[in-house]
Amino acid sequence: MADDVPEPRVRQAVAADLDTLCRIEALAALSPWDRSRFEDSLARHRMLVLQANREVAGFAVFREVLDEAELLNIAVHPACRRHGGGRRLLRACRDGLAGGTRCLHLEVRAGNAPAIALYLSEGFQRVGLRRSYYPAPGGREDAVLMRLDLP
Numbered sequence: 566m567a568d569d570v571p572e573p574r575v576r577q578a579v580a581a582d583l584d585t586l587c588r589i590e591a592l593a594a595l596s597p598w599d600r601s602r603f604e605d606s607l608a609r610h611r612m613l614v615l616q617a618n619r620e621v622a623g624f625a626v627f628r629e630v631l632d633e634a635e636l637l638n639i640a641v642h643p644a645c646r647r648h649g650g651g652r653r654l655l656r657a658c659r660d661g662l663a664g665g666t667r668c669l670h671l672e673v674r675a676g677n678a679p680a681i682a683l684y685l686s687e688g689f690q691r692v693g694l695r696r697s698y699y700p701a702p703g704g705r706e707d708a709v710l711m712r713l714d715l716p
């Protein structure tokens with residue numbers, strides 16, 4: 566990266582980000598969240614965005630329930646992938662969890678190799694499988710359940 570281009574940073578999402586997040590989601594997910602889901606998440610959950618220069622390049626949504634947390638969604642704009650943004654967002658979620666949180670859960674399509682590679686490289690373990698959980702083109706797709714145990 567050139568010296569005068571600032572590193573991408575992660576910040577809290579605000580309402581003005583939602584149009585961009587919907588656009589990224591539409592490019593990223595097989596069954597994209599609609600706008601109301603983002604509005605609901607902004608109100609009820611924790612939502613972070615990846616800010617690359619002036620552009621929002623990705624987001625992550627997670628929630629905390631008692632001493633556990635769940636990653637609900639994460640995506641990086643296709644044009645911005647493989648530059649460390651997904652890892653940066655995931656680490657920001659982990660680092661933003663309340664003290665005393667025991668673990669971070671998620672579920673991911675079994676065929677989503679990029680996301681599974683990211684999660685495994687960040688210490689998540691496979692802890693279960695939900696057969697035919699997701700709708701998929703031409704049928705259904707299994708969900709892999711993963712968990713990161715926190716110190």
Ligand SMILES: CC(C)(COP(=O)(O)OP(=O)(O)OC[C@H]1O[C@@H](n2cnc3c(N)ncnc32)[C@H](O)[C@@H]1OP(=O)(O)O)[C@@H](O)C(=O)NCCC(=O)NCCS
Nearest residue numbers: 593639640641646647648649650651652673679680682683
């Ligand atoms: C999963 C996703 C968020 C990763 O974002 P990203 O910014 O490209 O990820 P990073 O650049 O931080 O990559 C981190 C690691 O993930 C793994 N990874 C990411 N993309 C990969 C790919 N296409 N193939 C294999 N491994 C990949 C690698 O281990 C990578 O580390 P490396 O670059 O040092 O090899 C992005 O691919 C995405 O938005 N996918 C669509 C939405 C989605 O599937 N979300 C997950 C829902 S559960």
